Amino acid sequence: MQYTTTYQSPLGKILLAADEIGITGLWFEDQKYFAWKLDSNHEEKEISVLKETKRWLDIYFSRKEPDFIPPLHIIGTEFQKDVWKILRTIPYGKTMTYGQIADIIAKERGLKKMSSQAVGGAVGHNSISLIIPCHRVVGTNGSLTGYAGGIDKKISLLKLEGAFKNSFYIPKHSTTP
Incomplete structure (x- = not known):
């Protein structure tokens, strides 16, 4: 059984969903894929x-990095879960490109190359935004591409974290210079 409640953020209303295991969803109202993976039979509690x-x-939202993560119940394909695992490694205030994530996945799977577009599809279907920080993923050279909550929210979130004054995050296991 999933349970829901709402949270009024500075950027608008957020729907939260969870089950007995952990958080299953965190969506800005009216975002693309709103309430994706939310059971039709859920209870507001x-x-x-x-x-x-x-x-x-x-x-x-008080401009601080939380020092804990609530329990998560991540629901998705293995590929999506692999992408979302990488998203959780992007530090607060930093960004990573779709290409960097694709390079990591390719290396982990022993492939020469992985599609950045496939990574983008998985990033876009992240049901636990903010906690799994899909807003920290940017296009080549830092271009602000897609965000299910809207580019305006992505910009606000990156500004809140001070990401525009920080450099890109280059993961240790990445082949990207």
Whole structure:
């Protein structure tokens, strides 16, 4: 059974969803793929993991990096989960490109190349935005491409984290210079 509650952020209303395992969704109202993977049979009830997630959001929107992650229940394909795992390694205030993520996945799978577009599709279907920071993924040379919540929100989130004054994050296991 999934449970839902709402959170009023500085960028608009957010729907939170969770089950007994952890957070299953965090969506800005009216975003693309809103409530994707939300059970049609869910109950509006603020269980403890949802309260913990609201506390995480309070800290995050106060321009601080939360020092904890609420329990997550990540629902998706293996490829999506691999991409979302990499997203969780992007530090607060940093960005990474779709190409860098594709390079990491290719290397982990023993492939010569992985499609940046496939990575983009997985990033776009991330149901637990902010906590799994898909807003930190940018196009080549830092171009601000797609965000299910809207480019305006992506810009606001990156500004909130100070990402525009910080350099790109180059993961240790990346082949990108």
